Ligand code: KG4
């Protein structure tokens with residue numbers, strides 16, 4: 001059997017990334033150029049700045065990915081690319097690069113949904129056995145995705161307002177931290193105590209939807225009221241209280257989801273899956289579900305990268321998914 005080599009692109013937000021992935025499970029090369037520094041002074045991603053960085057980086061990263069691997073275009077089976085969701089101008093750079101290479105080298109073009117990529121990063125740890133359930137938790141999404149079989153994605157729980165990562169970033173901004181604030185809050189949270197009582201939403205409904213905006217507002221109000229009274233907030237303790245609230249919501253709903261759906265594999269994926277507290281909590285939950293294979297995506301592959309797009313691209317490729325040269329960026333794409 002021939003190895004399948006997928007050349008994959010990711011450019012939906014502030015990471016330009018190109019990867020070569022073998023048979024959906026092995027990273028041959030992975031290049032990531034992050035633009036975080038350029039966006040930090042604006043407190044979030046500036047779309048126009050993101051597009052310009054992607055344009056500057058993408059061809060360099062393609063060359064680097066191929067030369068790192070010692071491969072040429074002749075070795076590639078298919079080209080996979082994130083076509084949504086994300087920033088339209090940012091997505092278009094990856095989509096255009098992928099289309100150009102697919103056309104120039106007459107390779108199949110495989111469109112990938114960004115979240116499917118995050119979930120497929122689990123394949124770098126262990127094979128996903130189906131049915132499988134994923135907690136997909138990032139800056140743009142907080143959802144449970146049920147996969148009865150491979151390449152069949154059904155969202156069975158979703159956030160009604162902010163995504164978990166988004167709430168980290170917004171709370172971080174209130175705390176005066178740099179964007180993106182998830183990692184910093186996670187580190188601070190491990191050093192503080194749960195001093196402030198913060199609300200948890202939708203905890204006892206037995207359903208799988210989330211809401212994070214009330215928690216964010218509670219933090220903003222707490223800070224505002226303290227300032228009015230001339231009191232100072234202990235930011236480390238605030239980080240602990242905030243993270244405890246987020247984790248309790250994520251883990252309680254995960255427990256409900258695993259009780260509701262009988263699955264063989266549970267995956268935690270997305271940028272927030274890098275959270276140390278969440279990873280520890282998931283490990284503890286494993287004890288209650290000994291028959292389910294728990295996969296945490298690798299720490300280094302939790303955030304946006306093209307290797308995960310290569311893994312999801314390999315699945316899509318095997319299922320015959322193809323795009324034409326009219327493939328367009330879809331900023332609001334869902335599964
Ligand atoms: O998946 P990702 O790289 O991009 C999206 O698809 O959104 O996720 C980025 C999000 C940001 O909101 C960031 O603050 C959050 O993931 N994040 C974390 C941690 N590391 C990154 N949130 C909590 N704890 C972390 N350690």
Ligand code: ZN
Nearest residue numbers: 138271303304
């Ligand atoms: Zn992402």
